[in-house]
């Protein structure tokens with residue numbers, strides 16, 4: 001059961017509800033390590049990464065239990081500081097446990113984090129910021145050991161914007177002695193959601209509009225009950241499903257304020273949309289305009305996580321389009337698989353030129369999460385049958401892409 005078979009060329013219609021966000025839920029789970037008392041996360045997505053994080057927390061001595069999209073965590077009596085290798089190596093967000101554990105237990109042993117192989121993904125920004133707060137790191141066999149006599153507030157100016165490093169240092173600062181001032185922070189919604197969650201647990205965090213965050217350390221955080229926000233990247237992926245099949249569908253519970261960049265691009269491609277109550281209604285019949293040039297950028301710019309789904313859509317729009325990837329150096333990996341489906345894509349470093357045309361079914365392999373989702377989208381629009389193998393990558397972030405798209409009328413099955 002690790003492939004999806006898609007019979008392409010069927011129009012979609014109807015509604016689909018958007019799952020909880022992977023990239024918001026995982027740092028909140030890491031934040032539970034700082035809390036004395038129960039953390040309850042509603043609308044928590046049923047995806048592999050969430051279950052890996054649950055196992056990591058159990059491995060640290062915390063209690064963790066998941067039922068009906070609710071995660072129950074209790075790290076009041078957390079004892080251990082060695083993050084289990086088996087799970088941590090499969091996911092990127094394991095890295096933000098570094099800040100939580102240094103803050104709560106003054107030490108951490110962490111394997112090199114996994115996650116999508118979309119570039120080198122170093123962790124130098126995380127380490128140098130935590131060092132400024134009084135942590136010391138030594139390299140161990142297949143990982144790092146971090147220690148501190150007690151983290152202290154510091155002024156940290158990130159030389160480059162990083163979502164993970166910003167979250168890691170926020171988590172480290174919450175229980176640190178004194179005030180931490182962070183400059184040139186990432187302001188992705190997932191950073192903002194983490195701050196809101198931590199404030200609910202008693203943290204003193206001020207975010208300002210110019211990429212600055214100020215955190216005043218406190219003694220401990222208390223119990224938190226919170227709702228994980230909807231996943232803007234899953235919503236964007238399903239918008240691309242509508243665009244690539246020229247179908248009209250409705251996304252229920254899509255995050256309106258977080259989708260401006262993808263909706264602006266969708267309009268440029270000829271798509272039309274309307275927000276009705278909490279629903280995003282998409283009309284894609286006129287999607288046929290190639291995109292002159294779209295760059296990926298940090299938030300509020302166009303998100304790199306939607307670059308591959310858009311690459312699939314542009315492969316099916318007649319004419320020449322261009323995408324420029326500025327965040328991860330290896331995020332055009334999926335182009336090779338899309339070519340097997342007839343896509344005409346020329347990659348030159350950070351630039352992809354796409355000469356859109358007709359796609360046909362083929363046997364292709366997912367190599368990472370969003371690229372895998374892009375292959376499923378291409379399969380929806382391709383003539384004939386597409387088989388996407390290695391769907392475990394897709395399941396890191398999508399609860400059940402087959403269920404959701406089938407509900408919209410796609411002819412596909414998981415095999």
Ligand SMILES: CC(=O)N[C@H]1[C@@H](OP(=O)(O)OP(=O)(O)OC[C@H]2O[C@@H](n3ccc(=O)[nH]c3=O)[C@H](O)[C@@H]2O)O[C@H](CO)[C@@H](O)[C@@H]1O
Pocket residue numbers: 023026092093119120121122123124125126127160161162163164165186188190304305327328329
């Ligand atoms: C679990 C999670 O939330 N993952 C998201 C997070 O990844 P992640 O937090 O790993 O991404 P970052 O924002 O840290 O990476 C941005 C860029 O900075 C570089 N960098 C990062 C850290 C560091 O210490 N040194 C360094 O050079 C990276 O290689 C990359 O080129 O943000 C990315 C950018 O929006 C998204 O694509 C990922 O989906």
Ligand SMILES: C=C(OP(=O)(O)O)C(=O)O
Pocket residue numbers: 023091092093114115116117118305369370397
């Ligand atoms: C790159 C992604 O995830 P991760 O950082 O967890 O590998 C993603 O969600 O697109």
